[in-house]
Amino acid sequence: MSIVFSAITPHPPVLIKSIGKESLLLLKKTIESYKEIEENLYASKAETIIIISPHGHMHTNAFTMNINPEFEINFEEFGDFSTKINLNGDTGLIYKIREKLETKVPLQLISEKNIDYGCGVPLYLLTKNLKDIKVISIYYSGLDLEAHFKFGKLLKKELLIDKNRFGIIASGDLSHRLSKEAPVGYSSQGAKFDKKIISYLKNKKINKILNMNKKIIDQAGECGLKSIVILLGILDGMDYKPEILSYESPFGVGYLTVNFKL
Numbered sequence: 001m002s003i004v005f006s007a008i009t010p011h012p013p014v015l016i017k018s019i020g021k022e023s024l025l026l027l028k029k030t031i032e033s034y035k036e037i038e039e040n041l042y043a044s045k046a047e048t049i050i051i052i053s054p055h056g057h058m059h060t061n062a063f064t065m066n067i068n069p070e071f072e073i074n075f076e077e078f079g080d081f082s083t084k085i086n087l088n089g090d091t092g093l094i095y096k097i098r099e100k101l102e103t104k105v106p107l108q109l110i111s112e113k114n115i116d117y118g119c120g121v122p123l124y125l126l127t128k129n130l131k132d133i134k135v136i137s138i139y140y141s142g143l144d145l146e147a148h149f150k151f152g153k154l155l156k157k158e159l160l161i162d163k164n165r166f167g168i169i170a171s172g173d174l175s176h177r178l179s180k181e182a183p184v185g186y187s188s189q190g191a192k193f194d195k196k197i198i199s200y201l202k203n204k205k206i207n208k209i210l211n212m213n214k215k216i217i218d219q220a221g222e223c224g225l226k227s228i229v230i231l232l233g234i235l236d237g238m239d240y241k242p243e244i245l246s247y248e249s250p251f252g253v254g255y256l257t258v259n260f261k262l
Contacts (some may be wrong), residue, residue: 003159005044005167006235006262007037008201008228011053011121012173012256013078026250033245033257038126040259046167048090048134049127050159052227053118053171053238060142062106063151067094068113071135073120085124090164097158106141110148118171118223126169140226145210148226152233159234170231172224174254182252184221193220193252194247197228201242201258206232224256235260 010030024031041049057064069091087192094109101107109232115123119137127133140148159166174197175190176183182190193216198210209229217225241261248255 002165003156003234003238003262004165004166005041005046006225006231006240007040007168007262008170008172008231008256008258009034009037009122010173010221010224010257011171012251012253012255013075013117013178015121015125016078016083018080018083019075019078022128027248027255029246029248030255030257034125036130037247037257037259041126041167042061042129044167045165046133048093049123049137049167049169050136050138051119051122051169051171052138052140052230053116054140054223054227054239055116055118056139057110058139058141059108059180063141064108064139065094065097066115066137067091067109067111068111069117070113071137072079072113072161073115073124075117075120077117077251078091085127087133087135090136093162093164094136096162097155100158101154104154107130122169122171138230140230145212145226145229148229149210149233149236152230153236155230156234156236165255168231169187170227172222172225172227174222174224174256175220176223176247176253177221178254179252185253187219187221189216189219190221190254192216193222194256197225198244198247198256201228202244204242206257238262
């Protein structure tokens, strides 16, 4: 039927209360942005969420989709053995997409019940009031940015001819190298990368994103760029307005939250 919702969300596990605890005080902007995103998603009446994550199976030369009929979201790898939810997959649509795209784009299918935290954090925070929502999880590849943009465009064509209402979420963090305390160390390119991405998104300079200097990208140590580019491919040709809801980096990692008004 239509694409009715779209957003970029960060995925630090510390957003989960039982994990973050006192750290949540440092993520006030992101938490407030998530609340707004949740309200927008609920109001959109989306029936299926397509979430693009950097933390699942990644193939060098192919994109990946998880066809499992049911997903369990848990955070046991972070020491939380009590926070769990289950969501249904949209298996039928995945098979349709694969049939249509298998000659146009390299696409691999996997079947795993446990979903990665790149999907898990946003889905847990955003679907508490969406009990009947279905999920398609997508993982990007080692291919270049142009290939990811093309994949998004091809995916959009299939979504627009389907009867369902779709929400699209690009899950990913920006630079992981914004301070000396950052997970992978400091780089002066980290802040430059984040500033450019935010500016290009805000001003819809998609070609600037697709043609970013590879050295800056590599030095930034990001994990969200390809998720974002797939999303931008899906939005290509649509009338949308980017709303930068928040950006903060209390732990040396850039957490950007964006809502796209459609």
